[in-house]
Ligand SMILES: *Cc1c(COP(=O)(O)O)cnc(C)c1O
């Protein structure tokens with residue numbers, strides 16, 4: 001598909017000779033240079049992977065070798081929670097690497113959430129990616145894609161976004177002043193927290209009359225036409241950065257694999273990246289045990305759940321029957337069905353990384369589930385009550401873990417890591433509506449999505465502006 005001229009590229013060849021881009025289609029296997037700008041295979045049109053000649057690269061012999069990187073935090077490369085694992089995503093020469101200090105995130109034991117999910121205390125962890133500079137896990141991938149864009153001399157970078165990708169891209173552009181951000185959003189679907197970031201960081205914001213899937217299709221056409229660098233998760237370099245979320249999880253568990261990784265599924269970039277991380281770690285002999293992967297859709301955007309669980313689409317040793325997905329997309333078109341969920345970050349019906357996600361599910365003995373908006377918001381309230389908080393899409397992981405626990409798929413003693421993909425303040429509308437005392441407001445925001453109750457609402461107490469009444473109310477409720 002799109003190939004932007006790479007003539008002005010000055011990438012240190014010695015380093016990048018050992019990294020290349022490789023077609024995911026095993027019947028094609030075409031490879032492309034690391035300095036080529038592509039979003040798909042030039043021969044067959046499939047997705048691309050970033051691949052490495054590991055034998056020729058300096059890879060640590062054990063994962064604990066990375067611990068020493070903490071002591072070198074004065075180096076930009078080691079300051080970042082992504083780049084301190086540079087040896088495991090070695091596509092860029094060190095001097096080209098761009099960081100704003102992303103990936104300094106934490107794995108937190110969350111016992112109140114464990115109780116809610118039905119897991120023994122001490123066994124449930126939340127990987128809080130909302131702590132990234134732009135407030136979502138997207139920074140992990142964006143610093144990698146942005147680094148690649150910088151390597152090839154791009155001056156403009158674009159994405160379609162449900163919000164967090166655009167916030168992240170806009171941030172990298174404004175902090176570094178290296179590129180102009182051009183973001184495509186659908187009409188009416190983006191949360192104010194995310195939109196406000198893109199606007200304030202100065203991105204050129206193009207609002208399309210359509211939904212995310214429409215914006216995604218348009219941005220690909222426009223990038224091709226104008227030779228703009230595309231940073232959606234169709235971009236294989238994004239996924240390289242997102243692998244590091246798993247490295248940090250392993251690090252926090254002293255390099256012991258958990259039993260489960262539970263992650264929300266939208267465009268399926270995260271799940272794909274996590275799978276690739278484990279495939280490579282295993283291949284490099286750096287881990288023995290592979291965690292199982294659970295990918296959680298919202299019920300209103302459940303393509304993966306349908307094709308995986310109902311139509312049996314599988315990786316099939318590298319030859320997945322992608323026509324199963326195509327037929328499903330035709331059905332969606334015929335019936336004019338659009339994705340619809342309160343979890344706007346995963347409100348996606350045509351996940352671009354589907355094929356890669358199938359590989360991840362295959363390698364990690366994965367499962368797929370879907371959860372309702374009601375389950376998402378209840379789980380979100382519980383995560384918030386536990387003191388971290390997250391945006392609606394993130395809570396799908398906790399809701400999904402609870403469902404899998406109830407089904408007996410996850411055991412009570414299993415060690416479970418739920419990925420909290422985005423910050424609580426990204427989407428206050430849903431949170432405030434959930435906790436409101438105003439039934440009309442509740443119905444307006446949530447009722448249309450089949451949310452009928454707020455079981456864990458913490459409602460404001462209305463009192464007259466009188467000392468006695470206020471004192472009485474506080475005594476009554478505390
Ligand atoms: C982008 C995003 C997702 C979806 O992740 P994918 O990698 O596209 O599956 C989930 N949650 C949040 C908060 C996001 O921003």
Ligand SMILES: [Zn+2]
Nearest residue numbers: 023028041044
């Ligand atoms: Zn190909």
